[in-house]
């Protein structure tokens with residue numbers, strides 16, 4: 159064993175060395191490793207002797223090594239270890255143009271290795287087995303790389319991206335598919351930007367999804383469609399905004415990023431079911447065509463219908479064929495032929511399909527619907543029921559989850575948790591969920607007069623005009639509960655005093671019911687008006703008069719109510735107050751302009767009623783008012 163002097167020497171020699179190595183600027187900077195799986199496509203093609211584009215072996219990687227924007231030769235020579243020789247390295251961060259404020263892994267060099275497939279394929283030649291090969295390679299190299307880029311032809315890129323999104327289970331790293339419309343080494347090419355952007359995103363950002371990078375946008379792969387054969391903006395994502403945009407700044411919509419729930423490890427599912435198909439409806443499609451299409455071994459069909467998911471409901475022949483197929487276990491998904499929008503069952507023609515066992519595919523693209531079917535159907539251990547259930551479910555952010563409007567929740571902190579639990583995966587969905595939850599949350603906050611909570615909800619995008627399932631807004635509730643400062647706050651934020659709930663109740667009526675005078679005044683000042691029908695108002699007044707509820711009479715009065723309003727029998731509150739001998743009501747009504755001369759349908763005035771009842775005190779009160787009135791007339795006041 160070493161003696162103490164030896165140990166001391168060892169420590170004194172080692173310590174400064176260790177400290178030095180941590181601080182030495184000549185040490186390699188941290189790196190991100192990206193694996194580029196090069197499958198083919200225009201991006202790496204060359205014109206052949208016949209003057210047409212063709213992929214060429216080893217052409218891409220050798221050429222890239224000569225381009226400084228793709229490979230920092232000097233750095234590679236001085237820094238790469240022996241086993242890193244086949245890597246390329248991007249220029250230092252100062253030259254990458256990454257200016258986003260957050261989210262990326264700062265200061266990393268992006269190293270990448272290109273794994274070239276043999277043969278390289280035009281993507282039109284790809285098969286489902288090629289998706290399996292890509293998925294397997296992703297799995298095999300998953301632990302050794304930070305991110306992945308798949309160079310791919312554009313023609314079937316949306317299919318591959320959709321398929322990979324399902325095949326990659328519990329994905330935790332970025333996978334980006336890209337390609338180009340013009341080969342990367344032509345003078346004009348979209349390939350350089352697309353590839354460089356993909357390397358940067360895959361190397362520096364953790365967006366654990368299968369994405370497509372094209373034309374300075376990062377789109378969720380299973381939402382994409384190749385939409386333009388000739389444009390650099392070849393892909394669209396019609397039902398979901400880009401996850402990220404690469405402009406002067408790189409902006410990532412982090413709230414839209416889909417994250418696999420759970421704690422399971424990454425794995426891939428490679429044996430996709432090939433017995434699937436796309437069937438596009440057209441007017442006059444024959445039953446034989448549909449029947450033929452649905453014949454075994456067909457296991458799953460994506461039915462592209464009209465508009466919001468409609469097919470003829472006057473064709474029992476057709477519907478029967480679909481029903482028969484569904485009954486024997488063929489899974490049929492209904493998606494729209496429209497590029498944008500989703501399938502709903504708001505038309506009888508759409509409902510008829512649903513009744514035939516066809517599953518609503520929401521806003522899935524044809525590519526996503528087809529590959530989802532292929533994925534789900536290949537799960538051999540799943541029952542048919544489970545497969546149908548999973549087809550309906552949002553598995554990888556491929557469809558928009560519409561939150562049910564009547565969700566209620568009491569805890570403000572739960573919104574994000576709920577969003578996660580529902581696999582909410584896009585800004586659109588989060589907005590929908592928020593719209594469903596916020597009104598209830600705002601009403602709950604208003605109930606307790608919690609202005610801070612209201613302000614928090616507002617800052618998170620809450621809209622004070624939104625109402626809960628009973629049509630009630632935060633203002634209704636605050637008015638009913640009598641929280642003056644909350645009402646003030648809400649009015650200040652533009653909450654409407656005119657909105658009516660499902661029962662036609664306005665915030666003003668709520669304040670009257672709650673007998674909150676200062677709130678009534680505040681609402682009146684803001685332009686609120688009493689919206690009750692005259693006879694309904696009269697009945698309210700009569701009731702209050704009969705119950706000697708002076709506060710309610712006062713509240714109505716402050717809200718501008720005419721105290722002489724008549725009910726069905728043309729009776730006023732004063733008639734009722736007299737007949738019920740509620741002296742305080744009579745007093746209040748007389749003091750506030752109630753007329754003792756109005757006749758009901760029986761020809762009686764309030765004074766007549768008092769005389770009939772021989773209510774002396776009341777007669778006196780009325781007569782006193784009569785005298786005051788005649789004096790005032792004489793004095794001209």
Ligand SMILES: NC(=O)C[C@H](N)C(=O)O
Nearest residue numbers: 199200280281311312313
């Ligand atoms: N732009 C392209 O990549 C088109 C090519 N035909 C392909 O899909 O491989």
